[in-house]
Amino acid sequence: MIILSTSDQDLDRAAQAIQKGLLVVIPTETVYGLGANLWNRHALARVFEAKKRPSFDPLIVHIAKIGDMAEIADTSVPHALRLAERFWPGPLTMVLPKKEKVPELATSGLPTVAVRCPAHPVAMEIIRRSGVPVAAPSANPFGYLSPTRAEHVIAQLGDKVDFIVDGGRCKLGVESTVLDLSVNPPVVLRPGGLPVELLAELIPDIQVFGRSASSPKAPGQLPSHYAPRKALYLIPQGLVSEAGPRPATNSAILCFGQESCHKAKQTGLWAKVLDMSPGMDSVEAASVLFEYMHELDSRDYTEIWAELLPENGLGRAVNDRLYKASFKG
Ligand code: TXA
Ligand code: MG
Secondary structure, eight states: OEEEOSSHHHHHHHHHHHHHTOOEEEOOSSSOEEEEETTOHHHHHHHHHHHTOOTTSOOEEEOSSGGGGGGTBOTTSTTHHHHHHHHOSSSEEEEEEBOTTSOHHHHTTOSEEEEEOOOOHHHHHHHHHHTSOEEOOBSSOTTBOOOSSHHHHHHHHGGGOSEEEOOOSOSSOSOOEEEEOSSSSOEEEEOOSSOHHHHHHHOTTOEEOOTTOSSOSSGGGSSSOSBOSSOEEEEOTTOTTSSOOOOOTTOEEEESSHHHHHHHHHHTOOSEEEESOTTOOHHHHHHHHHHHHHHHHHTTOSOEEEEOOOSSTTHHHHHHHHHHHHOOO
């Protein structure tokens, strides 16, 4: 595995490697993605193998501009073009009827394809220079925490990929919002970096896939996902100091806001207290969530506890990750 910078020369190298069918990890504004040429079946197969990802979990296809959408998806479905114009490039993935030529391996045999145009200059430039659509799941082993730094990828998948482009820390820190436009009314399959409230302004009858649904349409919806190796326990927002929690000795807690942190410290129950956002800003909390979980998972704390956020804006995406990471199915 070779680590590349974001220099002009290295972007060329990364783009050529993708074009040739190699696996290249690229930074996006959400999380790092494990990129492969959509038209190269061998490369697609290696993506599943590297992640140990079940073949029934389809990939997101990344494009450099709106104009490239029509090559892979039916853009005539209601809302598709309007949403693309409003929110791309950005953390929105649209599930659309696929074009015939899109390999079934990428879509797990579904008649639909997930498409996203990332808002990261490095990702955009690599995709553009590669000249092909880039299939890219988050660059983590299946079920584990998503990577928001190149170091996370090196530790988790370093020996299974050809190149890692180090673009520093991913700004948003949670994956894109996945919206299924192939059904009516459209359904949010995964809350993410684009708040559902913004989508609802354009799609008043939008539905949000429930947390407890038992037959997931896509494994991002499987109850257990985005998980650290250690046990994770959740605490309702604002209830950090209530009598309930009895963490094991030497456990750590992620709190939301100064007040909760202060209370958590006062209880003396936790060996480590981390604040996801002192000012209770859900955007800030989303940006550090995976980073803090990686950090706590790699230290010798016994358990990880986390306080939930209010269920709005990016709080919805953070809570979704926390629920799935804590599921003991
Ligand atoms: O922010 C992101 O979306 C990141 C960066 C790298 O772009 N990518 C990412 O990919 O999170 P991944 O593979 O970890 O998650 C893709 C999600 C999965 O839940 C998958 O099941 C769903 O999108 N998905 C993909 N194609 C689908 C389809 N045709 N129908 C329904 N869900 C689909
Ligand atoms: Mg993922």
